């Protein structure tokens with residue numbers, strides 16, 4: 001992987017549309033979900049909304065879509081069939097384009113594989129999968145924000161989400177014959193749609209669906225469990241559904257669904273310490289570090305806290321600043337406040 005320049009240097013480069021930085025980095029805009037070349041002619045995003053990536057692959061894997069103005073996927077000597085394929089996938093990433101489909105178009109699948117691997121660091125199939133995933137999640141995010149009336153009416157299945165989610169994945173089932181299955185499902189909540197994941201062992205993911213890192217998280221989990229994420233449900237996910245419903249109703253104070261949270265020994269100790277914080281209470285980062293007999297590890301505790309993959313159930317929202325301020329929260333401070341208020345209100 002190539003080494004990116006310093007952030008201040010990259011910021012300067014894209015503000016000045018400096019062509020000498022072409023290929024050295026790509027910038028992605030969190031608010032729009034689009035990634036660009038440093039020389040993009042579009043209006044400059046605010047630096048605080050920009051995320052930098054060393055490669056097209058990294059930007060795609062993080063769920064960003066290529067900009068329609070600066071076409072970051074294109075290169076000067078790009079063959080016509082590549083441009084055609086890219087345009088086709090960008091127009092609608094849902095249909096599967098098989099090796100047979102490629103051959104019908106007079107394109108050699110081996111050539112496609114080699115080209116995509118060399119140019120984008122991923123196979124054509126992985127490329128289209130990343131685009132489907134990104135589009136499906138964006139649909140879930142958009143539905144989730146405009147569809148608040150549905151949230152209030154309960155947790156029953158809503159076809160729009162289900163379809164968007166199913167379109168996202170749904171490769172031929174034969175692909176998943178080997179290894180563990182990682183089921184992904186969405187769960188409606190008063191805080192917006194949550195995406196949940198489970199293996200046969202237990203819940204391994206619960207995240208707010210508007211978090212940009214979700215796509216990358218799926219890839220990480222897939223590697224950790226040697227599994228391909230597919231839409232679906234299992235007993236653990238069904239149990240989580242029920243327990244979360246109770247939690248948000250204020251009737252469930254402890255989760256009993258099994259959890260799997262692979263991590264470093266230190267991270268696992270932190271997460272276990274979080275699980276030990278009682279419902280309705282909070283601890284400071286210092287207190288968590290002290291409970292680990294590692295009082296100097298405050299910052300490391302903060303980092304491990306931020307890497308928690310099972311929001312709400314592993315209650316990282318119960319860790320606050322020493323002065324009583326809320327501190328940070330990956331899902332946004334309004335959600336942290338909501339969870340803490342919910343827990344305190346049911347304790348009265």
Ligand SMILES: [Zn+2]
Pocket residue numbers: 035036037040041042067068069070071
């Ligand atoms: Zn652009």
